[in-house]
Amino acid sequence: MATEPGPTVADGVRELLLLMPRLVGRAKxxxxxxxxxxxxxxxRHLSLLAYLLFDGPMTVNELAARLEIAPTTASLMVGDLSRQGVLDRAEHPDDRRRTIVSINADKEPAVDAWLARSAKAWQEALTPLTPAERALVINTLKVFEQHSS
Known part of the structure; x- marks a missing residue:
């Protein structure tokens, strides 16, 4: 029986243990x-800003669900970024108790520039892959995240 090409699990773990600190360090x-x-x-603000940039305005609860954090944590982050002028908050048109959060129009080009470098790198890495291979990479990183916390 022939073995599939590629590293063993132990070799893969070794490579990733060496790679991950470099990736995290570069992000920081x-x-x-x-x-x-x-x-x-x-x-930590990158994910929140990325959702708003890519998916548009949303409520604090929607942001919390996507970020997989408590609504109170999302609310604190939104409040902090609003006070700094990065985010705008507006009443939901159908329910005045809900707040719609968006990136301040004056700050959006700068937020886009901040995220663009990583987005371009991911695009370069993912473009040559098939949809199934992209799903495998994304799912692998999600499983790692779940088991490393």
Missing amino acids: RTPPPPELGDLALAP
Whole structure:
């Protein structure tokens, strides 16, 4: 019986243990663009901003669900980013108790620039893969995240 080409599980684990700190370090060293430089933004804000940039305005509860955090945590993040002028909050047109969150129009180009570098790198990495291979990469990273927390 022939073995499939590629690293063994042990070799793969070794490679990834060496690679992951470099990826995390690079993400931490990616500073916000100058337009956002004086704001207190951290890597945790990237996911929240990415959802709003890619998917458009949404409620705090929708953001919390997508980020897989408590609504109160999402609300605190939104409040912090709103006070810094990065996000806008508006009443939901159908339910005044709900708030719609969006990126401030003046800050959107800077947020887009901040995310563009990583988005381009992921596009380069994922484009040559088949849809099934892309799903495998994404699912593998999700499983890793679940088991490493």
